[in-house]
Amino acid sequence: MNDLDSLIRLFSHLPGFGARSARRVVLNLVKNKEKKFSPLIESMKKVYETVDTCPVCGNFDTVSPCSICSDPRRDKQQICVVQDVADLWAIERSGAFRGHYHVLGGLLSAIDRIGPEDLRLDLLHDRIIDNQVQELILALPTTVEGQTTALYIENELKGITHITGLAQGIPFGGELDYLDNDTIFMAISSRK
């Protein structure tokens, strides 16, 4: 296998890629060597060398602790618990939250043999105590695993801080006709 084929193969193993899209991207890079290929390699090298998991919250960043944990303007007494770094980034983009985060790195799952000890929960406990956290927001998915994990955290930590969860209902711009039954059921039951 030549170098071009191995590069296409590596790309095709990334999420959202197949053989066809990998070839398309590699061809595009080769056609734009100076404008796209070279800057992409440089940027990847830089990120590869500097990116790391924040020892405090579990976010990925090129500085440690991450830029959120080290921002003095953010409220240390609010912690939002998320499953994954992708969820943290999504909440950051919304601009609705100015506290700190805690990335679990997974959810409790009997099938995948993920127990509480795998989810950085000791660290969360210590952070709550050390920073006198007033509110812990559980921003976990509304799946069985997500809700099991939320329930577990609630039971473990309800004595030491106030625990809240995300509001559930109809998404912004959501048309009733296109929403699933469970969402509509939930939105009607929790009407206010």
Next chain:
Amino acid sequence: MNDLDSLIRLFSHLPGFGARSARRVVLNLVKNKEKKFSPLIESMKKVYETVDTCPVCGNFDTVSPCSICSDPRRDKQQICVVQDVADLWAIERSGAFRGHYHVLGGLLSAIDRIGPEDLRLDLLHDRIIDNQVQELILALPTTVEGQTTALYIENELKGITHITGLAQGIPFGGELDYLDNDTIFMAISSRK
């Protein structure tokens, strides 16, 4: 903008990518630093340093002339003309052709101001003479530009070699109900 954001931005400018898929790929790389990120960077560097346009046919390869042009088992007296390297790779994957290629790098287009002098046609003429090419297969798209280009090449070169085109009809596994009218019209008119 931090390094992670600039990397996501670079990815989002690649074909088939948007902001969401770029974030997803970057997160996946960061989560698999040794297994995916590092090998991808190494492979990209290698390709970046060695890949080039084949001076004979216009293919991309890490050797020059490309591995197709330098393969002595391939028939030098057949040349297949394609618009783009992606088309060359597609024909190679089919395994149906064992001759040589000629990549035009575009199609005649009045709107995009692409004239015959932009399409490596002088080179094609010389290759036909030098190698006593017996057959020139025009594998160009069935668009207005593709057919205009095919017609132009036919008029220019029909005196010095035999010119053929790809068969047109129903694709393999194609169900009539799902095919567009033009394809069905073509397939019926060209029945054999």
